[in-house]
Amino acid sequence: MARATAAEATTTSSERILAAATSAFAELGFRGTTTRDIAARAGMSPTAMYVHHRSKEELLYAISLVGHQRLLAAIQEASAQGVTPTQRLGSVALTFGAWHAERNVQARVVNYELLALTPEHYGEVAQLRHGIDTVFRSIVAAGVATGEFDVDDVSMACVSLASLGVDISRWFRSDGEWSTEQVAAHYRDNALRIVGARGQAGSAARE
Amino acid sequence: MARATAAEATTTSSERILAAATSAFAELGFRGTTTRDIAARAGMSPTAMYVHHRSKEELLYAISLVGHQRLLAAIQEASAQGVTPTQRLGSVALTFGAWHAERNVQARVVNYELLALTPEHYGEVAQLRHGIDTVFRSIVAAGVATGEFDVDDVSMACVSLASLGVDISRWFRSDGEWSTEQVAAHYRDNALRIVGARGQAGSAARE
DNA sequence: GTCTATAGTGGGATAGAC
DNA sequence: GTCTATCCCACTATAGAC
Missing domain, CATH: 1.10.10.60 (Homeodomain-like)
Structure with a gap:
């Protein structure tokens, strides 16, 4: 104390x-x-x-739990910082991409060591992952509703958004060619293109 | 005999x-x-x-080598089946996506167990992976040259294309919601959107 | 080319001193 | 709360019979 x-x-x-x-x-x-x-x-x-x-697995569980909790909180906050679906997706994507690049070591454990958890611990973490998916899903559905986004299948589009972000942690290295900011910005641009966002789609609008 | x-x-x-x-x-x-x-x-x-x-590692090496060789051959053939960069990327993406979905078990080993190889074996496999990157890169560069594609950074776009395909093997399960064909077609559409392909971009053109 | 038996090594977790 | 010592188990790979 x-x-x-x-x-x-x-x-x-x-x-x-x-x-x-x-x-x-x-x-x-x-x-x-x-x-x-x-x-x-x-x-x-x-x-x-x-x-x-208590064990090596409990150690993994602690890392995995805190990692997922912080990521979820970060993108929920990012989602609240925009008004239109395009703004919200841009903000969430920038945060999601930056998290996977900046914290790529932690993210690799969080994303690729899940199966080493006990079924009980895996279940808890799976709920948090579901929460992350929900953030993407609500934004994409809203964008489709307003006509800002052009998406055939909301579920599949959300899988792609998560997928492209998660994989950053596999290949990104902090001593590599690109900065975390560059990677995050590029991921945001790709995300907006994937959902077919019209208008101010970052560098996608550059002609 | x-x-x-x-x-x-x-x-x-x-x-x-x-x-x-x-x-x-x-x-x-x-x-x-x-x-x-x-x-x-x-x-x-x-x-x-x-x-x-000879050892468990030699077994992994055999799996990894054959897997990479066949994937590279498949996308090289797919690349030759189109004329314009848009056609070629569509064809390669369909093949790349289908391979990672259909052969997701093999693909997980190929993509995620690389670091268990000896440095020598890893080096050989890395060359094949470079060859795969070259297929994407030549098409994207050609599309930028003709003006069909709208891409800021060819390298980063190619990382995204590879990334989105590789990650299919992480999440795809053959008993899941989607067929390999659906996933491959969706990946192709995303690939064409990521490079900003104009015109016949699969379902991306649907309005 | 397949088996049983086993050598040799190393890892997860506990006991008990300090 | 950290250490040393150690138990017990599991794993890779080899030896040698068939």
């Missing part, structure tokens, strides 16, 4: 373990990562993590 | 092992799959695979 000042910059052991596990899971996969790998990256003994997490 | 008739339908042990390993790697990941898993799925003893493959 006395130590929980706002200026506290020191990382706790628990935070170091979470960070170490995230980077290890992203690099080696959940099954390819040993508890010894995690401990080494956190600078601790091989068994120190058991004080903070 | 005498048994190698054209009508030979019986699968060889080697083929059964490859098929068993593919399904196991797709489901459990390379590191999550044990040689016992593979043997059980192939209906053989735990050590039978060592007669046909």
Whole structure:
């Protein structure tokens, strides 16, 4: 309590373990990562993590849960920052794309290690993923209703939007050719093109 | 020799092992799959695979190499079946999308287990992946040159095209809501929209 | 070319001192 | 809350019979 000042910059052991596990899971996969790998990256003994997490799977669950919660909150907020469906999709896409680029290490764990979760934990995470889909779906449906978007199948369009964003975390590297901002902006432009947005579709309008 | 008739339908042990390993790697990941898993799925003893493959990694390499070679050959052929860049991209996208949907189990291994290969084997596979990128790149560049396509950055557009196709193998399931044909056709439409193709852009032209 | 038996290694998790 | 020591199990790959 006395130590929980706002200026506290020191990382706790628990935070170091979470960070170490995230980077290890992203690099080696959940099954390819040993508890010894995690401990080494956190600078601790091989068994120190058991004080903070019941098992290796609980550690993955903690990472996965927090990752999904924060992503969902971020795109819900982004969705509220626009008025028209075009504005809202642009805002959500920019946030979704930036999240997958900027936090690509965390995103790889969140998106590709899901199947290592227990059925119960997977179920909880699946609900959050459903919430993410709902954000896209409500915007695309609204855009179709107003005639701003030209989409045959709303479900399939939403799969494509999620898909293109998720895959950024597979290929993006922060030391690569493009900045997170460039990738996010390009993803937004693609998203608007995919739904056939008329008018101010970012660089898609450039002629 | 005498048994190698054209009508030979019986699968060889080697083929059964490859098929068993593919399904196991797709489901459990390379590191999550044990040689016992593979043997059980192939209906053989735990050590039978060592007669046909030097190690578990060699088995992954064989799957990965053949998978990439066939995909590259398929899209090269598809590319030759059109004249204009729009036709060629439509044809390639249909083939690329269908491959990732139809062969989603094989495609998951091919796309997501690359890092389990030895550096040498990874290098060989990376060359094939570069060849796949080249097919997309030459078409998109040609479309920009003729003015059929409206693209800011050819490289980034090609990443998006590959990305959207690869991710199909992550989410597609053959017992799901959509057929492989529907998914492939939708991917083609999205591809043409992403490059800003004018004119006959499949359902994108529907008004 | 397939089997059984097994060598040799390494990982997840616990016990108990400090 | 962190350590060292360790249990027990599982895995890859080899040996050698048939």
